[in-house]
Amino acid sequence: MLIDRRTMLFATAALAVHPAAAAGSMYVSQRPKPADRKYHSPAVEREISRVGRMIADPKLAWMFENCYPNTLDTTVLSVTADDAFVITGDIPCLWLRDSSAQLRPFLHLAKRDKPLTALFRGLIARQARCVLIDPYANAFLQDPAARSDLPSSAHDQTTMKPGVAERKWEVDSLCYVLRLASSYWRATGDRTPFTAEWAQSARAIIRTFREQQRTTDAGPYRFQRRDIQPTETQLWGVGNPTRKVGLIHSSFRPSDDATILPFLIPANIFAAKTLRELAEVAQGARGDADLAREAATLAGEIEAALAAHGRMRLADGSEVWAFEVDGFGNALFLDDCCELSLSGLSFLGCAPADDPIWRRTEAAAWSDRNPWFVRGKAGEGLGGPHAGFDLIWPMATIVRAFSSNDDTQIRACLKVIRDTDAGTGFIHETFHKDDPSKFTRPWFAWANGLFGELMVHLASTKPHLLRAVI
Template identity: 50%
Template sequence: MIWGGAALAALMASRTMADIPAMSPIVADGVRPPLGMRKFKSAAVEAVIKTTTKRLKDHELARLFANCYPNTLDTTVETGVIDGKPDSFIITGDIKAMWLRDSSAQVSPYLPLAANDKSLRTLFHGLIQRQARCILIDPYANAYMRDPKAMTDLSWSLTDQTDMKPGVAERKWEIDSLCYPIRLSHSYLTVTKDTTPFDETWRAAMRTILKTFREQQRKDGDGPYKFNRTASEPTETLARGYGWPTRFTGMIHSGFRPSDDACTYPYFIPGNAFAVVSLRQLAEISEATGLGADVKAGCLALAAEVEAAMHAHGKMKDAQGNDIWAYEVDGYGNVLFMDDANVPSLLSLPYLGFCAKDDPLYLRTRAAVLSDRNPYYYKGSVLQGIGSPHSGLNTVWPISLMMQALTSTNDTEIKACLSELKTAAVPRGFMNESVGKDDAAIFTRSWFAWANSLYGELILTLLAQKPALIS
C-alpha cells in the first residue's frame, strides 16, 4: 500500500492490512499480464473487450475497461478437479485467500457469456461447488484456504479466539457471505438453465445457510458463533465475543460488515435486505435444483419475517422528519446512520434487488448517505464519494462511485462518477480499494479484483442501458 501523510500511515500501520505489499508486481506495469501468464483465457471475454473498447468514445475509459474487466480471469483464478467435478478457487488479488463475497462479485460480469461459453460454464460450476464445500466447512467463516486441510496463513487470523477449523482463512461472521453464493447460483441458473452444479453437496450447503440465518435471529440465546481478536482497532473484534446486546426483532444478527469491520449494532440493515432478496432467490430455484418444498417454504417464511422486522425496527428519521433506513440498529431503539462503500450497503439496495431505484424510502436514504450526514462521505479536491472506516479516513472507494452510478437515474450524476473513476484509476491503470480524496497518489490495495470486475460490469451496464452516455 502507499500512504500519504504521517497520520494516515500511522493509522494503517496498526491495521491488519499493513501486511499487503505497496505495489503488487501483478499490476505494477499498469497493463494486463502477458498472454502466457494469464490464469484463465476466454475467447468470449476477449471478444467483449474488443467490441467494447471500440464502442467507447473516451479512450481512458476504454483503456481501463481493457485492463479491469478481465483482471479476475487474468490474475486470480485457480482451476482443477475434485472428485471428478470442476473446482475453481478465486483469490481476492493481493490476499491469497477466497472470500465468498469477493469471489462471487469478481465473476459477476462474465455471467452473461456463460450460456454460450463452455469454459466459463466450467469455471462457474467449479466456483459454485467450491463455495458449497466452503460453507459446509464452516458457514460462519468469511474467507477460506485453497487447501481444505490447511490452517490459516493470514497473519492477522493466527491467534483469533474462535472455533477455527482447517480450511478457514478468517472466521468473521458476515450475513452477506452466505447471500453471495445464493446470488451467484441464482444468476448462473437463470442465464444458463444448467443444473449440473447443484448436487447434494450444494443442496446441503443451502440448507446450512437457512439453518445459520435462523440461528442468528437468536430467538434462544446468543447462538454458537463467538469471536475475539487481540487488536488495536476495536473494529477487529466483538464485545463479549458476540457483539453489542440486542433485543429480539426477527432480523438476522451480523458480527461484521462486508468491509470485515465489526458492526456497532448487530442488526446490519443492508445485510438483512440482502438476505431477504437471497432467500427469495433460493426459493425461486428450489424446484429446479431439487431442494424441496420444505426449503422453499422455510426461505419464504424467513424472508417475510426479516423484511417485516426491518420495516418495524430498521428505520429512523432524516432531517425533515421522514423515514430513512438506518445502517445498524440494536432493537432497543439505538441506531447508527452511516454508509460504507462495501456491498451490501444502503446505497446498493436497488443493485441487490431489494427495491427500485425510484423507491421513495430508498431515495431519501440515498440522499442522506451521499451527504455530510454520512461520516464516511467525503468531498475532497480530487474525489467525492463514500469511503470506509476499514481504510482509514479521507479516502474514497472506487466501488462506491461505481455503485452510485449503477443506482442513479441521472445522466449528469453518472457522468460525474465516471470522471472521478478516471481520476482515481488512470495513474495506475487499475481500480484500487481506496484513493485519497485530495490526492489520487494515495491509495490502498493495488491488486483488488472485485473493484476491477465491478468497473467492467458498470461499463457494460451503461452500454446496454444508456449507450449515449459513453459510446
C-alpha cells in the same frame, strides 16, 4: 508473507511505474501476457473488443481493457469439473463475497461459453463445500486441510477449522453464495451445480441465519481479535445487546469492520431477497419443495422484522433505512463503502430504483448526514473505518453510477473513477481524497471487475455516454 486485508498499501510512486499513462501518450495494456493469464474465455475476449470499441474516452477504454478480465487473468488458480478456486487478488484466499461478485460480470456470457460454464459450476461447488466446512467463516484456503497463516487471524479467539482463512461472521457472505447460485440458474437454466451437496449447504445457510436470529440463546459463534482498532473485534465475542425481533445478527460488515449495533439492515434486506431467490432455485433446479418452503418462511420473518424495525428518521424528519439497529429503538445512520450497503440496495435488486425511501436513503448517504462521506480535491465519495480517514472507495462510486439514471451524475462518477487510478489503469480499494497517488490495494480484482461490469452495463443502457470523452 501474506498481507493483512486492512493493511495500507500506499503506492506513492505509481506514476513512475506507468510513465506512458502519466505522460498522456499511448496507453499500454496492463494485462499479463497471454501465456501468463490464469484463465481464458473466448466470450470475454470478444466482449472486451465489442465494448472497448464503443468507449471514446481513451483512458476509460484502456482501464476497461485492463480491469474487465482481471479476475480471469490473475485470480483463477484452478478449475476442474466440480471445483474452482478464485482469490481476491493481493491475498491468496477465497472470500465468499468477493469471489461471487468477481464472476458476476461474466454471467451474461456463461450460457454460450464452455470455459465460463465450467468456472461458474466449479465455484458454486467450491462455495458449497466451504459453507459446509464452516458457515461462519468469510474466507477460505485453497487446501481444505491447511491451517490459516494470515497474520491478521493467527491469534483470533474463535473456533478456527482447517481450510478457514478468516472467521468473521458476516451475513452478506452467505447471501452472496445464494446470489451466485440463483443468478447462474436464471442466466443458464443449468441444473448441474445443484447437487445434493449444494442443497445441504443451502440448508446450512438457513440454519446459520436462524441461529443468528438468537431467539433462544446467543448462538454458537464467538469472535475476538487482539487489535488496537475496535473495528476488529466484538464485545465479549458476541457484540452489543439486542432485543430479539427476528432480524439476523451480523458481527461484521461487508467491509470486514465490526458492527456497532448488531442488526445490520442492508445485510438483512439482502438476506430476505436472496432467500426468496433460493426458494426459486430449490424448486426450479431440484424440485425441493421443503427447502423452498424453509427459505421462503425465513424470508417472510425477516421482511416483517425489517418493516417494524429497519427504518429511522433523520434530524430533518425524513424517513430512511437505518444502517444498524438493536431492536430497542436505537439506530445508526451511515453507510458502508462496498456493494452491500444502503446505497447499493438498488444495484443488488433489493429496492426499485425509483423507490422513494431508498432514494432518500441514498441521497442522505451521499451527504454530510453520513459521517463517512468524504469530499476532497480529487472528488467525493464514501469512506469507512476499514482503511481510515480521508479515503474514498471507488467501489461505492461505481455502484452509484450503476444505480443512477441521471447522465450528469453518471459522467461525474466516471470522471472520478478515471482520474483517481494514479496512472495504473486499475481500480483500487481506496484513494486519498486530495492525492490519488496514495491508495490501498493495487491488486483488487472485485473492484476491477465491478468497473468492467459498469462499462458493459452502460454499453447496453446508455451507449451515448460511452461515445463521448468524459
